[in-house]
Amino acid sequence: EAFKDLKDGHDYDALYAAARCRSESDWIVGLNATRYYTVRHGRIGGSGDRVLWSIGRVQTPVLAMIVERDDAILQFRPQFFWELTTRYREVVFKYTGKRFEKPEKAQVLLDKIMGQPFAITGIVAKEKKEQPPQLFDLTTLQREINKLHGLSAADTLAATQNLYEKKVVTYPRTDSRYLSKDLQPRIPQILSQLKTLRPEEIAVLNLTKLPFSKRIIDDTKVSDHHAIIPTGVAPRGLSAHEQLVYEAITTQFIAAFYPVCLKNITTVNGVSNGVPFEAKGTQIVEPGWTALFANKKQSQEAAEEQTLPVFAHDETGPHEPSLREGKTIPPKHFTENSLLGAMEAAGKLVEDDSLREALKERGIGTPATRAAIIETLLSRNYIQRDKKQLRCTDMGRCLIALQLDPGEFMGGISGYIRTLIKNGTAERLDLGRWGNCPLCGKEVVKGKRAYGCSGWKDGCEFVLEPECKGVALTAKQIQVLLQQRILPQPVRIEDEPRMLILSTQGMVMDLGLPAAERQKKVEKTDRP
Structure with missing residues (x-):
């Protein structure tokens, strides 16, 4: 059928351009920012071996989202x-x-x-x-399987890819939840083939009068690949993970044609x-x-x-x-389910109107790469699994503290890198001021016993105590924390060298010193 309806290759130039932009922006960030941070901050805290600080166009904003959520939970005080x-x-x-x-x-x-x-x-x-529920795209499938069965996004993608190679489901790496018009005549046949597996469920449907609504068939919502559906081919020899995924895809497919x-x-x-x-x-x-x-x-x-x-x-x-x-209860730690949803809806977090509109239906990452981004952060020990939860490590917190504004990754990649290196190379400490409030951005002023936001009359509650776990902070250390968010030189807390950072929520936190040894992935035995 495809060869009978061939289209001009130039019809897909936009897809090629989008893929090339992603590839080149990944290259620009990966090579330049990773090299810069590794050279400049590789031995921060006085560690012996140089730390390889890995920066990515997508992975760093995702890490920042996790760090910010974990900081908000630590800062939370129940009312x-x-x-x-x-x-x-x-x-x-x-x-x-x-x-x-x-x-x-x-x-x-x-x-x-x-x-x-x-x-x-x-x-x-x-x-x-x-x-009825809509059909699955890859991200929705990964979220559902993680929520119900605890399977990671990477494992779900691997199982779906295996099902695709066994010809029992359609192409998995899709961001569409719709089918194209040309597939409509084949749907009754697929449901008929599935009768041997689901006789009672499909018996409810009238296969000659299926409700093909806009929630199912819509050519305008299908770009390169349609939603994930079963092909009707009988599955054989499926692994436990493959069986879970296949059952979910099949049930969702049948449910889409059920009554309200x-x-x-x-x-x-x-x-x-x-x-x-x-x-x-x-x-x-x-x-x-x-x-x-x-x-x-x-x-x-x-x-x-x-x-x-x-x-x-x-x-x-x-x-x-x-x-x-x-x-009141604090926000919940990210799971792979909720993190995938946050990545998909990342545009809502962007203040710039034009950028927010550009990210409106795409988010950050693609359905094909989001699972790999999470696994990359895990492999570099920037985050760890705690049962179903994803939590940042000290290494992850330290990396985000080194970045003045991770959110700028959403903007112009090349311009951001040039600004990053230019600002990082210059002497940033301004001895004539304390710094900006990490909560609202206004100037920080010195009070009788502590430092606080000059916008306190407007309701900002930021306060920075000049002491952390028994360590008195000097005026210069306060300036460094407020202006650079991290003290490059470690302090001793309970006779152990620790690194102080100012968290995304304005808390002074002490972290273990960055070290190459700590970049090794910590394997968890309780993963499904």
């Missing part, structure tokens, strides 16, 4: 809050106002409704339709002595495509949904009000 709830007819109603930051204010309302009747003031029911899931969402409003409450419940009317995912783990929101009895407007009765104490 306590109180929620007012009441139980009426075994249903939990929540106060419709904001959560309380002080228990005294919540107690006032609790006392107000204690012993007072509860009345139903409104019942609103509406039907909600949940559309119909739910009734009911909201019940109540009041007690003028204090308003609300309860929500969900009832599945028609499971539709969700029947194929019966064993899938529920989301936190779905797990908390409650079944509501039949309420009548204006009914009243006794209730059991109470206060629940809670606290």
